[in-house]
Amino acid sequence: MHSGSLFCHFKSKETLLYEVMLEGMRSALARQTIVLRGKHDAGTTLRQLIRLHFEVLLESSSDFMWAVLYELRALNTRQRRLIEELQGNYEAAWTSVLHELASTGCMRAEVPLARHLIFGSLNWSVQWFDAKNGASLDDLTDAMVTLVMHNTSR
Amino acid sequence: MHSGSLFCHFKSKETLLYEVMLEGMRSALARQTIVLRGKHDAGTTLRQLIRLHFEVLLESSSDFMWAVLYELRALNTRQRRLIEELQGNYEAAWTSVLHELASTGCMRAEVPLARHLIFGSLNWSVQWFDAKNGASLDDLTDAMVTLVMHNTSR
Amino acid sequence: MHSGSLFCHFKSKETLLYEVMLEGMRSALARQTIVLRGKHDAGTTLRQLIRLHFEVLLESSSDFMWAVLYELRALNTRQRRLIEELQGNYEAAWTSVLHELASTGCMRAEVPLARHLIFGSLNWSVQWFDAKNGASLDDLTDAMVTLVMHNTSR
Amino acid sequence: MHSGSLFCHFKSKETLLYEVMLEGMRSALARQTIVLRGKHDAGTTLRQLIRLHFEVLLESSSDFMWAVLYELRALNTRQRRLIEELQGNYEAAWTSVLHELASTGCMRAEVPLARHLIFGSLNWSVQWFDAKNGASLDDLTDAMVTLVMHNTSR
DNA sequence: TATGAATGAGAGTTCATTCAT
DNA sequence: AATGAATGAACTCTCATTCAT
Numbered sequence: 065m066h067s068g069s070l071f072c073h074f075k076s077k078e079t080l081l082y083e084v085m086l087e088g089m090r091s092a093l094a095r096q097t098i099v100l101r102g103k104h105d106a107g108t109t110l111r112q113l114i115r116l117h118f119e120v121l122l123e124s125s126s127d128f129m130w131a132v133l134y135e136l137r138a139l140n141t142r143q144r145r146l147i148e149e150l151q152g153n154y155e156a157a158w159t160s161v162l163h164e165l166a167s168t169g170c171m172r173a174e175v176p177l178a179r180h181l182i183f184g185s186l187n188w189s190v191q192w193f194d195a196k197n198g199a200s201l202d203d204l205t206d207a208m209v210t211l212v213m214h215n216t217s218r
Numbered sequence: 219m220h221s222g223s224l225f226c227h228f229k230s231k232e233t234l235l236y237e238v239m240l241e242g243m244r245s246a247l248a249r250q251t252i253v254l255r256g257k258h259d260a261g262t263t264l265r266q267l268i269r270l271h272f273e274v275l276l277e278s279s280s281d282f283m284w285a286v287l288y289e290l291r292a293l294n295t296r297q298r299r300l301i302e303e304l305q306g307n308y309e310a311a312w313t314s315v316l317h318e319l320a321s322t323g324c325m326r327a328e329v330p331l332a333r334h335l336i337f338g339s340l341n342w343s344v345q346w347f348d349a350k351n352g353a354s355l356d357d358l359t360d361a362m363v364t365l366v367m368h369n370t371s372r
Numbered sequence: 373m374h375s376g377s378l379f380c381h382f383k384s385k386e387t388l389l390y391e392v393m394l395e396g397m398r399s400a401l402a403r404q405t406i407v408l409r410g411k412h413d414a415g416t417t418l419r420q421l422i423r424l425h426f427e428v429l430l431e432s433s434s435d436f437m438w439a440v441l442y443e444l445r446a447l448n449t450r451q452r453r454l455i456e457e458l459q460g461n462y463e464a465a466w467t468s469v470l471h472e473l474a475s476t477g478c479m480r481a482e483v484p485l486a487r488h489l490i491f492g493s494l495n496w497s498v499q500w501f502d503a504k505n506g507a508s509l510d511d512l513t514d515a516m517v518t519l520v521m522h523n524t525s526r
Numbered sequence: 527m528h529s530g531s532l533f534c535h536f537k538s539k540e541t542l543l544y545e546v547m548l549e550g551m552r553s554a555l556a557r558q559t560i561v562l563r564g565k566h567d568a569g570t571t572l573r574q575l576i577r578l579h580f581e582v583l584l585e586s587s588s589d590f591m592w593a594v595l596y597e598l599r600a601l602n603t604r605q606r607r608l609i610e611e612l613q614g615n616y617e618a619a620w621t622s623v624l625h626e627l628a629s630t631g632c633m634r635a636e637v638p639l640a641r642h643l644i645f646g647s648l649n650w651s652v653q654w655f656d657a658k659n660g661a662s663l664d665d666l667t668d669a670m671v672t673l674v675m676h677n678t679s680r
Numbered sequence: 681t682a683t684g685a686a687t688g689a690g691a692g693t694t695c696a697t698t699c700a701t
Numbered sequence: 702a703a704t705g706a707a708t709g710a711a712c713t714c715t716c717a718t719t720c721a722t
Contacts (some may be wrong), residue, residue, distance in 0.1 A: 374709065378705065
């Protein structure tokens, strides 16, 4: 793309960033909805949510997620609030699953903190994961589930 | 500080960044060494390492850790390699503790992946932790230990 | 021109300097080639080379020659070597003419030193020549030829 | 010397430059006066003036002459005028010698232009002369005298 | 008088944005 | 809509100069 062409389509670079993040979050939410549609036990659902989150973060075409994770502060207040609202929706599904797991003793944790810590494990993977060598997304998912689930959900 | 003053003390902005990160990593390693000097069981040691890591990341004066986590790519190759070497030393202590916990069944995980996932939980905290309200560093430490340890080390 | 406009066309100020010097030397060499194409006796050729050199140095549009003479050290090694290579080609034509004049007794001098001294006379003119008043380029050329040629070439 | 110390001795860098140039020109004039005190024929005097000029320019400790030649424009008008006045005195001795040589046919040239051209040959030597290898100051002097004197002055 | 940290004007450079085509 | 030269604000850095010690 040429230097001036961006501004035929977006008012500013900030707007581009916002639209990319918006589209990324909507896509992630849509895929999450599909996953949640299949009613499973909480353990299986958590595994699926984790797997999906790794996909959204690490699939080849997912540069936008880097933006969602690390460029949020580049947006203005209004834009940031809208993205954060979508992130809130995305996290809500996790909250209910984690509550269920905590109540059944499959996970020992205070849910709000646990959710932050689990998202940290997942989100941090963009810093070190290399699709070319090492673990697969399935390996990551297994490792994460094993780490935090005290009675396996398999 | 005025525009030119920085360059009385540092050759360039890149050098400043490097020195800050170097000092930060050295300080973190020194504190880690002190923690490890007190010989405890693996569970207690892990708790102490986690607590220290939260301190290093989240204490008021620890802006440098943001740099270590997110500005590594701004360094040149030589500088980056030196910082990464210190990070390697820092992580080594964790690896041995995690191996011991895994071998005794206190943690269910493949160690290298588990270390990445655990560091993710901790490092991500700089994105959401707010000292002014909500959890304390003790709360975070408890939550993290509880989440991943299957037989508590207390 | 505004502060940032330079960098639409040149990667850096150093590159601008280099390109200006390169273009200047190429232009000088091209004009020298044309002069040398007309086969004349050595005395006439020397006069023409001198006249051309004064033109290249002193013509209104020849600010670039100031750069070639005095800013060579501002270039990096690779750039400087390329410019010096062109300067070497430019000087080569003079060497052969001076050798011929020396061998026929029209000029009494050891050629390599004489070439340096003659270039000094010519190049120094940018320090004192003023097109607005005083001598013309023809006057300068006559003065130079008269000074160093022992049997006039006219 | 340390960064601030300069200003214990000189009001500004410009003043330092001026004082260095002033001292250099005074020294050159003093040495020229001594040379001229020994009454010789014009040819011998010219040779001595050339030799002295090369010494002043190229002797190891003569960095100040570079300043006189190339940094004159860095001075303010008043300072420049004073240095140029000394340069005028310095050149005056040459003018009378050149006039005598021209009138006796030992040099064929219009004196004012010839003086400029000769100074060019000499002054340019700072650009290419290398004391470590190649010609000596005697060699340069011989070459210059031979080049412009039509009946040798030896 | 000497020091060197601090200053600030200015040079060199980047980059998001504008605009004529 | 697309282009890319031009713009100018902001950033990195340099350097002559000042000043507290």
